[in-house]
Amino acid sequence: MRAPLSIIYNFDECGFQPGQGRSRKVIGSGLACPDLAETDRGETITAVECIAADGWLMDPLFIFKSSGSNFKEAWYDGSEALPPNTGTAISPNGWISDELALCWLGYFINATAGDRLLPGEKRYLIFDGNGAHLTLEFLEKCEKYAIVPFAFLPHSTHLCQPLDGKPFLNYKQQFRLENNELSFWGGRPYGKAEFLRIIQPIRERTFHPRIIRDSFKDSAKAQRNLTRIFQHQREKLEELAMTQDSIRRIRAAQAPQRRVYTKRQVKTLSQDGILRPRDANRSIKERKEKENAAEKRRIDKAAEKAYGFKPSQLSDETIQRAKDSAKEAKDNGELFFYGLIACF
Known part of the structure; x- marks a missing residue:
């Protein structure tokens, strides 16, 4: 209303x-007057x-x-x-x-x-x-x-x-x-x-x-002009939403091409020479855990050398949630996301 x-x-x-x-000029009769x-x-x-x-x-x-x-x-x-x-x-x-x-x-x-x-x-x-x-x-x-x-x-x-x-x-x-x-x-x-x-x-x-x-x-x-401004802003927002959706689709389609494939080998765990995916995934998980632990020890050592004490210890669940948040933000095409901040 x-x-x-x-x-x-x-x-x-x-x-x-x-x-x-x-300033203005002053004109007198026969007399010189300054500006x-x-x-x-x-x-x-x-x-x-x-x-x-x-x-x-x-x-x-x-x-x-x-x-x-x-x-x-x-x-x-x-x-x-x-x-x-x-x-x-x-x-x-x-x-x-x-x-x-x-x-x-x-x-x-x-x-x-x-x-x-x-x-x-x-x-x-x-x-x-x-x-x-x-x-x-x-x-x-x-x-x-x-x-x-x-x-x-x-x-x-x-x-x-x-x-x-x-x-x-x-x-x-x-x-x-x-x-x-x-x-x-x-x-x-x-x-x-x-x-x-x-x-x-x-x-x-x-x-x-x-x-x-x-x-x-x-x-x-001037309401007509204001209505045009609102209409223009709405069109720009719609174009931006379409552009973001197109970028998201392009990134999703090109994700397999950007995936980095390693040359690491996974050994079979059975006598018949057949490797089950769950065994391969378990082996990959164990390898990543060892690499993460080694990387963490390296960072702790560098931090202790630089600051004189080790950084706060964070649980694996906290680290994994931060990684999942980063991956989800990247998949959604977001430039910024709330991640994990390590406090020293």
């Missing part, structure tokens, strides 16, 4: 780098935004780059216009981490409770395949609070993710206009305080309910 649009949410990170403005140079680039700031298909917008989480663990009072000077539940965090590189993604999920659970969640209703959360969104703790918390997570396939988020459409394009464009104005007048890159002061008006112009709803509609139009 398809979920109602009102409980489909999309969250993603949008990176900003204050100071990314363009206004581009400002230096500031530190990376990440905004974590979440929207819903009914036009709802969650309060943001801003991640600042900081090597320390303390928040400074000066950062929040003039940030009164921000929504009351706005969150700020710090990380060494200004990007989201596993811990911050899990913390944001807690904010999301609280923000979507109450009037936005009916009893027994699930929340569908769609996002990109960032590793911070796919940790075991993140997925377990989703399961605990009846959240259905869905990560898009790699290289498909620009087609399927609503935030990657008009919202984030408009978001960055509005912020770039502010930077261009700053660069035009030769200002310095925005710091944390300036960013928190100007970002809320930009968010209000960017995340209009109509723009949010249209972004989900535009993503729905």
Whole structure:
């Protein structure tokens, strides 16, 4: 059963780098004016935004780059216009981490409770395949609070993710206009305080309910492209399965040709000169046991010489199981298998 649009949410990170403005020429009347140079680039700031298909917008989480663990009072000077539940965090590189993604999920659970969640209703959360969104703790918390997570396939988020459409394009464009104005007048890159002061008006112009709803509609139009991606992946998997089956059959057919035949002779054990297969197999088994024992003594001697003590003694049954596992893996065409590890 398809979920109602009102409980489909999309969250993603949008990176900003204050100071990314363009220089412009200033032309005066009869006076020579120098070009206004581009400002230096500031530190990376990440905004974590979440929207819903009914036009709802969650309060943001801003991640600042900081090597320390303390928040400074000066950062929040003039940030009164921000929504009351706005969150700020710090990380060494200004990007989201596993811990911050899990913390944001807690904010999301609280923000979507109450009037936005009916009893027994699930929340569908769609996002990109960032590793911070796919940790075991993140997925377990989703399961605990009846959240259905869905990560898009790699290289498909620009087609399927609503935030990657008009919202984030408009978001960055509005912020770039502010930077261009700053660069035009030769200002310095925005710091944390300036960013928190100007970002809320930009968010209000960017995340209009109509723009949010249209972004989900535009993503729905991309379902045909997503269906083609799934179809292509399924065809590739079928081709891979057919190829693996062909390789297995070829190896099985060529196995007798690769078999190594020895010139060892087996003596008859009866007076009539007839050799029974069971007697031959018993003789072969005894010979192999003697060879294995001799090889084992050689390895033990080399190990004792190199390390000063012999390796741990393993039972014949354990060794035989390891050999059987290796043979079975080889017959199945597997590249890797769980075998026997001798511990010294």
